[in-house]
Amino acid sequence: MSTSGGGEARPRGVRWLWPGSLAGRITLLLLGGLTLLHLGSMVVHERALHGAESGARLERLLGRLTTATATVANTPEASRDAAAHALSLPGIELHWDRVAPLPDIAPPIPLAEAATRLGPGARLGWDPKAEPGHRAVGGIPLEAGGWLVFSANWIGAPSDAPEGGNVLASMVAMTLGIALASALVVRWITHPLRRLADAADKIGRDLHTRPLPTDGPSEVQHAAAAFNAMQDRIRRLIEDRTETLASMSHDLRTPLSRLKLRAGFLPEGEDRERMEADIAEMEAMVGRTLDYIREGRDAEPTRHTDLAAILQTLASDAADVGHDVAYEGPARVVLPLRRLAAKRALSNLVENAITHGAPPVRLRVRDEGSRVVVEISDAGRGIPPADRDRALEPFVQLDAARGRGGSGLGLAIAARFAEASGGRLELNESRQGGLLACVILPRVQG
Structure with a gap:
């Protein structure tokens, strides 16, 4: 485990997945949430749209087959195949045959509803590898004899789903748009927080910095006002302490000067040297104290x-x-x-x-x-x-x-x-x- 800048422990393997900054986390949450929302709505929309389109296509096919069945059944047998071909349309190819086009087995599950609506005895199957226009194959028995055989495009829902490239392009465009908007909005929201952090970093170096503006969201306004009050209290506390130490150190110079002068009148000897050394050390301590107080001010x-x-x-x-x-x-x-x-x-x-x-x-x-x-x-x-x-x-x-x-x-x-x-x-x-x-x-x- 390692500790991030905010004091939050995260495994090394997922550290890059979760940004350390507040702006990065808000942007990531917005991006992830809106992406999932867009993906879900797009799936629902596409299913509804293509479901409706498949239903409309099936209705057109059934209508055409009903008309063709009635027409071909009333046509002499020798002309039935020609009549069926004449009724063909792009995407629906018709012809007449004496035998059924498919064995009498249950149709694939996706086509079961369509087979039921074709009428009793109708047969329906599909081949997804066939050429377009011939993937769905079926036949309707005629009372006059024979079968009205048709081949058409796929009439179920599965292959009507949108192409993967279109989905990917939509997702990329949506992600880029959300990322740009999120970055701008989050930057605007977190700017007062960055300003507060910068001011907090400088407070130990310069106590006379200007107060923070109290704008932004209400929570940030309260934090800025509290920070300004804290900075003012710290400044007064340090100034009082500094003035006290400076005054004491400065006032000590006068008696030290008198002691130094009086020591000069003492006779030469070890006592005088020790006293002068003590006075020199005290002067150095006072000077160092004044230097420390003066530093940065x-x-x-x-x-x-x-x-x-x-x-x-x-x-x-x-x-x-x-x-x-x-x-x-x-x-x-x-x-x-x-x-x-x-x-x-x-x-x-x-x-x-x-x-x-x-x-x-x-x-x-x-x-x-x-x-x-x-x-x-x-x-x-x-x-x-x-x-x-x-x-x-x-x-x-x-x-x-x-x-x-x-x-x-x-x-x-x-x-x-x-x-x-x-x-x-x-x-x-x-x-x-x-x-x-x-x-x-x-x-x-x-």
């Missing part, structure tokens, strides 16, 4: 950004201070991004690899056409697979990977940047056994 415009140039700069800066960091990849990879946000996110990943990993640290970028993949790897202890999702959450510090302190926001900032750009951040194991951070970015952002 600083209204930075999207512009063409050279990721390769950013990674080369980060590698050079780290190498200049003695770290084993190098860039491996193409000289230029350009795509639309928020340049400062991209530099901040990638800088956090490089700093995370240097601080919590082990050399060598390698920066790579791959251009895969529809997307660009940035890889930052180290040879440290890495992060266990069970903890990788949790490591992307803000303010989470893992003992195994983050034993040297920190704010727990470096990976979270990079993850938020990737999500805001329409991509994602993945944590895997590098070839050296350390952590491999992959930032996957789409070429065209939604």
